Amino acid sequence: MRITSRGRYAVLAMVDLAKFGSQKPCSLSHVSIRQNISLSYLEQIFNDLKKAELVKSQKGPGGGYILNKDKDKIKILDIFNAIDEKIKTTGCGNNPNAFCSGTNKKCLTHNFWENLEGVIGNYLSTVHLSDLVEEQTLVK
Amino acid sequence: MRITSRGRYAVLAMVDLAKFGSQKPCSLSHVSIRQNISLSYLEQIFNDLKKAELVKSQKGPGGGYILNKDKDKIKILDIFNAIDEKIKTTGCGNNPNAFCSGTNKKCLTHNFWENLEGVIGNYLSTVHLSDLVEEQTLVK
DNA sequence: TAATAACCTACCAAATTAGTCAACTATCTA
DNA sequence: TAGATAGTTGACTAATTTGGTAGGTTATTA
Numbered sequence: 383m384r385i386t387s388r389g390r391y392a393v394l395a396m397v398d399l400a401k402f403g404s405q406k407p408c409s410l411s412h413v414s415i416r417q418n419i420s421l422s423y424l425e426q427i428f429n430d431l432k433k434a435e436l437v438k439s440q441k442g443p444g445g446g447y448i449l450n451k452d453k454d455k456i457k458i459l460d461i462f463n464a465i466d467e468k469i470k471t472t473g474c475g476n477n478p479n480a481f482c483s484g485t486n487k488k489c490l491t492h493n494f495w496e497n498l499e500g501v502i503g504n505y506l507s508t509v510h511l512s513d514l515v516e517e518q519t520l521v522k
Numbered sequence: 523m524r525i526t527s528r529g530r531y532a533v534l535a536m537v538d539l540a541k542f543g544s545q546k547p548c549s550l551s552h553v554s555i556r557q558n559i560s561l562s563y564l565e566q567i568f569n570d571l572k573k574a575e576l577v578k579s580q581k582g583p584g585g586g587y588i589l590n591k592d593k594d595k596i597k598i599l600d601i602f603n604a605i606d607e608k609i610k611t612t613g614c615g616n617n618p619n620a621f622c623s624g625t626n627k628k629c630l631t632h633n634f635w636e637n638l639e640g641v642i643g644n645y646l647s648t649v650h651l652s653d654l655v656e657e658q659t660l661v662k
Numbered sequence: 663t664a665a666t667a668a669c670c671t672a673c674c675a676a677a678t679t680a681g682t683c684a685a686c687t688a689t690c691t692a
Numbered sequence: 693t694a695g696a697t698a699g700t701t702g703a704c705t706a707a708t709t710t711g712g713t714a715g716g717t718t719a720t721t722a
Binding site: 390398 | 523524525527529530533534537538541557598602607608609610611612613629630631634635637638641642645646649653654
Binding site for chain 3: 527560
């Protein structure tokens with residue numbers, strides 16, 4: 383039960399952007415330095431965030447990325463979805479037509495895993511980017 | 523955010539055992555067939571479950587594995603812990619002395635990830651093996 | 663027009679996962 | 693007591709995922 387670095391970086395970078403790029407564009411090289419994340423890797427991640435319309439980009443000098451919505455309108459779950467960080471605990475991938483573990487029916491634990499996904503998804507829907515920007519002052 | 527097959531199999535196999543092996547030993551070859559899990563892989567998993575004293579083993583004909591506790595005393599979290607299926611969302615591994623992402627302090631999102639771990643761990647503590655054994659009659 | 667910064671594509675190495683295979687040991691039963 | 697059953701252990705491996713790197717192209721603006 384773990385999250386990928388990609389997911390962790392995406393959330394971290396978005397919090398950074400909410401702090402430093404809510405008014406004017408903020409370059410990824412700055413995010414890269416502040417948060418210690420590889421620039422090329424950030425570029426890949428922001429490609430996806432842009433497709434999901436969570437951020438806008440501006441090329442050229444003085445350009446960079448800027449939030450496309452209010453930070454209290456962006457859920458952490460939105461970020462997960464944007465970069466395809468799946469909440470996936472079932473074996474069948476939640477496809478209603480698929481069956482678990484190669485058998486001809488849902489496995490004994492299917493409902494349990496779906497419930498767990500619900501618990502996680504629900505939490506990620508309640509937390510917004512703005513919550514993390516404010517909270518970080520509490521972090522040592 | 524996903525779980526490994528190992529974790530999924532462990533829970534599934536324990537539910538199977540709770541159904542078929544709460545009175546007398548149940549061989550892994552039977553679990554293997556019923557749940558469509560590789561026997562050798564199950565053996566590795568049950569090795570860990572045994573070390574954690576969630577199951578007992580009995581060699582020889584008529585032997586197999588049997589639950590070592592009441593099924594309503596075994597939390598899903600216990601199974602996760604037994605097979606070392608970690609709930610790990612932070613980058614620093616929750617080591618209080620470690621820092622996130624190579625920096626000299628906790629990252630902006632550290633508290634958020636710890637809270638998420640709490641939400642998941644809490645849910646896994648509330649569900650017991652007995653809940654899944656009963657629930658499966660509802661599964662199509 | 664030079665510098666900046668996003669954009670795009672290909673490639674790669676390490677780690678993890680999900681097993682397989684083979685040999686061995688203990689125990690029960692016929 | 694022989695043989696079948698069933699757990700135990702360790703080595704190995706193929707496939708996938710992860711976490712990048714490298715290099716170039718395009719757009720913008722000072």
